[in-house]
Amino acid sequence: MGSMTVSYDVLAKNLAAQTTELRKKRGLTQAALAKLAGIPRSTLASMESGMGNPSLVNLASVCAALQVSFEELLATPRSQTKLIPKNEIPATKKARGNVLVYKLLPDPIPGMAIDRMEFEVGARLGGVPHSAGTKEYLHCVQGELTVVVSGESFTLKAGDVLAFPGDSAHNYVNTGSGRAIGLSVVTLTPKL
Incomplete structure (x- = not known):
């Protein structure tokens, strides 16, 4: 054998x-x-x-x-549960290295994205308008983030959530005195 x-x-x-x-x-x-x-x-x-x-x-x-x-x-049944260690989560440096963006969905889900964004003091990141019909929910986890959506400014403190049309022009700025962390959830809104 x-x-x-x-x-x-x-x-x-x-x-x-x-x-x-x-x-x-x-x-x-x-x-x-x-x-x-x-x-x-x-x-x-x-x-x-x-x-x-x-x-x-x-x-x-x-x-x-x-x-x-x-x-x-x-076949051996596959587990539906998967632990991804922090060092294996894909991360991209943006805004000249002042913003780190982690992609938190290991398996692509059509019409959805979840990113953890870590901003150094004063860091600014231009948001790319998402496809038509998407909605973005930005949760400020730590610090202070100011988001400008179609020319209108919104300041989020830790715990706040800003919901806005994902297909609008938008950008993020760390306007606080320390590091800021935000969770961005982008989802396609169902047509009613």
Whole structure:
């Protein structure tokens, strides 16, 4: 047995976990999935318990009913939780190095961005107008930030939130006496 061999116990455990999770994600009972797959409910229950040794035909039937591949049904379940250490969060220096912008969404989500912006004293950052229909929410975490939106000025202290159209011309300035930190959430607003 080489190191590439996967034990039957691991496969049975993966099959049980993946079948159960995929069935539940699709809102199916065991009876409903068994009917879709054309297999006895007891066979499916056995697969989900990790005790069964299903035939290839039964495995193929369950894969077809769940619309997944053999590999997906037998793969080790992936965790939906992911810890990203601070030093692995992508950061960009802007405004001649006086503003550090951290991208806080590790997985791209269409229509959404969350950035942590750290401003040195007096630092100014021009905001790039976002696409039409977006809204920006700026939360001042520390210090004082002044945001100019379409020529109108707003000063935020720690704890304040400024909501404004993300597609407007805007810029940020640290107008406080110390470092300022802001969290920017940009989201596409649904059309009503």
